[in-house]
Amino acid sequence: MKPNGSNLDAVRRHNLGRIVDLVHRGRSLSRSALTRSTGLNRSTIAALVTELAERGLVTESFASTEGVVGRPSPVVSPSERTMILAVNPEFDAVTVGAVLLGGSVHSRMRHRFPSPPSAAESVAAAAGLIVDLVAGLPRGTQIAGVGVAVPALVRAEDGVVRLAPRLGWVDEPLAEMLAQATGYPVYVDNDASLGARAERHFGAGRGIDDLIYLNGGASGIGGGLVLGGRPIRGAGGYAGEFGHTFGTEGGVPLEDAVSRDALVAVAFGPGDPVPDDAALERALAESDRVVTAEQARVLGRALGGMINIANPSRVVLGGFLGVLAAIEPELLAETVARYALGPAEEGVQITRSELGEDLLLIGAAELVVDRVIADPARIGEPSEIARVATAGAK
CATH class of the missing domain: 3.30.420.40 (ATPase, nucleotide binding domain)
Incomplete structure (x- = not known):
């Protein structure tokens, strides 16, 4: 059966989307790389890229040809339009x-x-x-x-x-x-x-299929979970509320036991303007480490439990949790190792978000x-x- 116009249009739109997806994730890809990734022929790729450029979604340029034999393939990048x-x-x-x-x-x-x-x-x-x-x-x-x-x-x-x-x-x-x-x-x-998605595509989780991301901000602690390369959202889309788990001593929610407010109070004193994470880290490095050590132990215990449940290969910490990990790296790692089961903890990397603010x-x-x-x-x-x-x- 010969494809009708609507089917051809659907295929075209699908292929346009594939190009946008590849250029978005890769940031800059040659036409030849797009041809290899999609399996489409060169003339089809050229037509699709031309349409996307006309729509203001991509631009094309040529890389330096110095020392290169043959005609270079145009480089396709996201457009600023x-x-x-x-x-x-x-x-x-x-x-x-x-x-x-x-x-x-x-x-x-x-x-x-x-x-x-x-x-x-x-x-x-x-x-x-x-x-x-x-x-x-x-x-x-x-x-x-x-x-x-x-x-x-x-x-x-x-x-x-x-x-x-x-x-x-x-x-x-x-x-x-x-x-x-x-x-x-x-x-x-x-x-x-969404932070987990960003880190997986562009930050510390690039290429990682099994990932826990924890974000620490003024509103508390939240989390995102990727397993087998797929975001885990739960039945209603509410999975990942690690800040409201009760794995702390005395049944205190994690985000109450590990808080930005407590770190700011130690570093700057009550009533001072709320700093950004870089300023908070500098101040904490020169302050009394009692509170940072206490919070690192609580966070490490919670992470140990999360690792036992999800078996990730990487844990990424954002916001003030990344600050805490930078101030107390050894203590955090020791505590995670104490509470995570040995085989689940083997090879897990705990790292800081690369995307910052x-x-x-x-x-x-x-x-x-x-x-x-x-x-x-x-x-x-x-x-x-x-x-x-x-x-x-x-």
């Missing part, structure tokens, strides 16, 4: 960034709150930052959508925050609220689950990247997924 807006609401602030395909942050803005904000206050602040951020982007920039990484249990299909314990949010329709405030399509998910913005952007990969042909066309920034041209 298309950006994703990423939002990270927290206990004490909201951060908004413009993220490029390929997982790099172009620009960011942050608004601090004097007290934990309501969902409406976070949305209003994020919407204001988005207006200012978009106004500063180059004229003609396409905005593919908004991704939100929130420290909460999120119903991913509709972006409803079921529960954000530190923020005090319950059943807040965050995606709908932010979409109405900005006019962009909005997608929301748990921050640590960009981590959750890159993770949030992945929500929109998924939609772009699913249908790249929607970018560059008037639709709900692609809008153009025309203000504040540079």
Whole structure:
């Protein structure tokens, strides 16, 4: 049977998505590498890349030909014409960034709150930052959508925050609220689950199929889990809430026993401005190590239990947990070894996040990247997924 037009169009869109996915993960790939990876012929790859370039998703360039025999293959890279807006609401602030395909942050803005904000206050602040951020982007920039990484249990299909314990949010329709405030399509998910994705694609978890990621922030501790190369989300999408496990002595939740607030108080004293992680690490290195040692022991005990359950090959620690691991590396490793079963603990690497403050913005952007990969042909066309920034041209 001869394929009809709709089938051919579906195949084309699928192949466009494959190219976007490969270029996004690889950041720069030659046409010949795309040909090998997809199994498509060179003329088909050339046509697909040309269409994606016209839609502002990729660019082509030629690598240096010095010392190279034969005609070089063009290099395909993410275009700077298309950006994703990423939002990270927290206990004490909201951060908004413009993220490029390929997982790099172009620009960011942050608004601090004097007290934990309501969902409406976070949305209003994020919407204001988005207006200012978009106004500063180059004229003609396409905005593919908004991704939100929130420290909460999120119903991913509709972006409803079921529960954000530190923020005090319950059943807040965050995606709908932010979409109405900005006019962009909005997608929301748990921050640590998105952080795990970002680290696996672009950071300390590259190439790792069995991974635990723990994020420590102002709102507590969250986690993401990848096993067999697949994110583990659970029946309702709420898996990974390691901060609310009760493996500590006395049944105290992990995020209450290991907290950023306690480390800040030791390093800077009560009432001082909240530092970034780099400043916190410098101050803790020169402070009394009693609290850092205590927290490292609690964290190590919890990690030992997690390793027994998930049997990962790598554990990645982000935020203040990465700071704690850098201050007390030997003590943390000794405690993990004490509580993890020998065979499960063998070969496990405990490492720090490589993406730093960009981590959750890159993770949030992945929500929109998924939609772009699913249908790249929607970018560059008037639709709900692609809008153009025309203000504040540079």
